[in-house]
Amino acid sequence: MDLSNRTVLVVGGTSGIGRELARRFAAAGSTVVVGGRNQEALAELAGEGLGTVTVDVTDSASVVAARDAVLARHPALDTVVTMPGVMLLEDLRDPAHFEAAWTTVDTNLLGTIRVVDAFTPHLLHRGTGTFVTVTSGIAFLPFPPMPTYAASKAAVHAYSEALRAQLDGTGVGVVELVPPAVAAAGQEKVAPHALPLDGFATEVMDLLAQEPTPREILVKGVLMHRWAERDGTYDDLVAQRSLALSMLPGRDG
Template sequence: MDLSNRTVFIVGGTSGIGRELARRFTAAGSAVAVGGRSAEALSELSDEGIGTFGIDVTDGASVARARDAVLVRYPELDTVVIMSGVMLLEDLRDPVHFEAAQTTIDTNLVGTIRVVDAFTPHLVQRGAGTFVTVTSGIAFLPFPPMPTYAASKAAVHAYSEALRAQLDGTGVSVVELVPPAVATAGQEKVNPQALPLDDFAAEVMQLLSQNPTPDEVLVERVLALRWAERDGTYDDLVAKRSQALAMLPSRQG
């Protein structure tokens, strides 16, 4: 992928990985727009010269409005990155977890599908373009305190595989970005050993720039998670990660 002349819309790019990738695509020479819910963050990005649009991926009407506005301003849009996601702790022994599960699925999985559906006709009509879906190493090696997060990202992985197969021959590619724990505001609290954001973003941009761009963008730190089952380390790693269940409030003390 030539990063110097893309027209990119990053959904959920107002913070963390999405925001950093927006800045890096811009620095590489691409035209970049970001969508999100935080008016303050969108204003800050606008001040940096990045296009901004309000969007809530849990609301189909909001997604449609954002799509229409983006395509008016950026008719040459060729890359849609879907970053929106939530990470919520759940204790499955407590029925109140179900609300968190619903929120997670509606944002991470159904939200991704809403955005893909909104922009597929445009990209297919162009005959060229790229969807970048975002999963997680947790899709392949669950983190037990976040069961629905793991399930939602595993589902986005499977959906990405099917989407790639269905779009074959249209000129539209599907790239799956698979982050490990990255040191953003959310991950720092969960894992102090998380990969620094700058290091992660630099490696991602290098991988995206390859020709051909890999179907899965896997930084070095995520390989142990992605291939744990193949490598025979899955059971041991899940057992080790299960120690984190102690972080659930109901299991403390």
């Protein structure tokens, strides 16, 4: 992927990984618009020279309004990065966890689908472009304290695979970014060995710049997650990660 002359929308780019990748695309020479709900963060990004748009991915009308606003200003939009995400702890012994599960699915999975649906006609009309969906190493190696987060990201992976198949031959590609834990947006609190954001972003941009662009963007730190079942390490790693259940209130493991 040529990173120097694209028009990129990063939905969910007001913090963490999304914010850093938006800055990296801009530094590479692309026109970048960041979408999100945090008005303070959007104002800061606008101050850096990035475009911004307010969008709530759990609200279909908000997504459509954001799409219309972005395309009115940037009709040459060719890259849509969809990375809405919430990470919530859940104790499945407590039925009250369902609210967190609902919020997670509505944001991570349905939010991604809403964004993809909104921009698919535009990219198909152009006959070229790229969706970048964002999943997680947890999609392939669950983190038991966050069960619905893992399920939602696994679902986005499957959806990305199906989307790629359905768009085959249209000129519109689908690239899946699979981050491990990165020291951003609070992930270091639950993953003390999280990767530094700067190094992670550098590795991601280097992989995106490859020709042809890989279908999955896998930094070295996520390979143990992605291929755990293939490598025969899955059961042991899930058992190790289950020790983190002690994070849940009233649980000792």
